Amino acid sequence: MGSESDLLRPTTPQYRSASLSDLLPSILSVLSVPGEPDTLGLASALTGVEHVVVVLVDGLGYHLYPEAAETSPVLADAWSGGRGQLRRLTTGFPSTTPTSLTSLGTGATPGEHGVVGFTVNVPGTDRMLVHILWDDDPDPRSWQPRATCFERATAGGVAGYVVDGFSSGLSKAAYRGSIHESAREPSELVDGVRRALARPGPSLVLTYYPGVDRAGHLHGVGSPQWHAEVAHVDRLLTDLTAAGPDTAVLVTADHGMLDIGSRVRIEEEPRLRDRVRVIGGEPRARYIYTEPGAAAEVAETWRTFLGDRAWVLTRTEAVASDWFGPVSPDHLARIGDVIAVCTGDTVILGAPESDAPHVDRLVGTHGALSEAEMAIPLWITRGD
Numbered sequence: 001m002g003s004e005s006d007l008l009r010p011t012t013p014q015y016r017s018a019s020l021s022d023l024l025p026s027i028l029s030v031l032s033v034p035g036e037p038d039t040l041g042l043a044s045a046l047t048g049v050e051h052v053v054v055v056l057v058d059g060l061g062y063h064l065y066p067e068a069a070e071t072s073p074v075l076a077d078a079w080s081g082g083r084g085q086l087r088r089l090t091t092g093f094p095s096t097t098p099t100s101l102t103s104l105g106t107g108a109t110p111g112e113h114g115v116v117g118f119t120v121n122v123p124g125t126d127r128m129l130v131h132i133l134w135d136d137d138p139d140p141r142s143w144q145p146r147a148t149c150f151e152r153a154t155a156g157g158v159a160g161y162v163v164d165g166f167s168s169g170l171s172k173a174a175y176r177g178s179i180h181e182s183a184r185e186p187s188e189l190v191d192g193v194r195r196a197l198a199r200p201g202p203s204l205v206l207t208y209y210p211g212v213d214r215a216g217h218l219h220g221v222g223s224p225q226w227h228a229e230v231a232h233v234d235r236l237l238t239d240l241t242a243a244g245p246d247t248a249v250l251v252t253a254d255h256g257m258l259d260i261g262s263r264v265r266i267e268e269e270p271r272l273r274d275r276v277r278v279i280g281g282e283p284r285a286r287y288i289y290t291e292p293g294a295a296a297e298v299a300e301t302w303r304t305f306l307g308d309r310a311w312v313l314t315r316t317e318a319v320a321s322d323w324f325g326p327v328s329p330d331h332l333a334r335i336g337d338v339i340a341v342c343t344g345d346t347v348i349l350g351a352p353e354s355d356a357p358h359v360d361r362l363v364g365t366h367g368a369l370s371e372a373e374m375a376i377p378l379w380i381t382r383g384d
Helices: 004-008 020-030 062-069 073-080 097-106 149-155 169-175 186-197 211-219 224-240 295-309 315-320 329-334 357-361
Strands: 051-057 085-090 119-121 128-130 159-164 179-182 203-209 247-252 263-265 276-282 285-290 310-314 338-342 347-349 375-382
Touching (some): 020 051, 020 085, 020 097, 020 149, 020 203, 020 247, 051 097, 051 224, 062 085, 062 375, 073 375, 097 149, 097 169, 119 329, 149 159, 149 203, 159 169, 159 186, 186 203, 186 224, 203 224, 211 224, 295 310, 295 338
Parallel strands (some): 051 203, 159 179, 159 203
Antiparallel strands (some): 119 276
16 A cells, blocks of 8 residues: 555546446457547557456555555466456545446446436435335436446447345446346355356456445454455455456456545534535535525635535535536536535534434545546456
């Protein structure tokens, strides 16, 4: 891992060059799906491959591989260069699961696909949509209207499969067009992937493991519980990388993670609620939805209170900074009128309209723009 100052420095999403949203289009290009760009230059590493398995390990960012290597021989090989190729990509902003999974599944930036945060205000209402608890309201196809990589794969003659434990509005928005198989435990994930690979024809198979992220949130990065989950990942990857020579396994993540240091509470400063309708986002990246015409005033209030503990920008300023990539006009109002992105190891708590009660007790966090949160791995390995 890098020094603390290096890991906390701001990192800009590398859309259209080296980001999570570039991964599946690059794979589809290698699998000869027409019109897909190989932005990541995967062709040479995947020559002769007919099947690609993408393993997304939630929360296991690039800079956590040295820590994970203490428990996982497979990841130790990846980090040392003993097997395959390990590259650094970035996730998008915010560095959070629903946004990242949709960027992965669509090959689009957050501003293009519209799942622009963990919790967002549904425009025209005071309703807060928590994307990981989303069912069918709003309709996933209208909330996220872009064709997914799986729909494009099918049209191009490549079968797309998703093996995970979810069936939700988020999975419909990110993965529609795929053949879904429900699986949660590592052994179930391996069996589901193997069944997908046994079917004829070229294929793209995505599988997802959430345990490392969950342990990091509840117990902290590097905790015994975190390492126990990394051991599960080691067994999962050991089994999956035993595939045949026409199969490649690519391992990535949706974001990294760091442990919480400073906790700022919105109720410490009652003025932070002045001219504010609702507060969304998450503790590292707050979206503040204001009364009409109040964005500049609210931004200044938050900026004065938070000082160097956060960058506070208006929506216009954040969009101009390319944090979200190109933003569709249909999605603009989902972003907060004001955005407070934490620096250092700070979190902003006290938004009951968005946060479950357990959020106050979390140990690990992500969502902001630090290198620790933004940098994700791409480990490319071929079957034996």
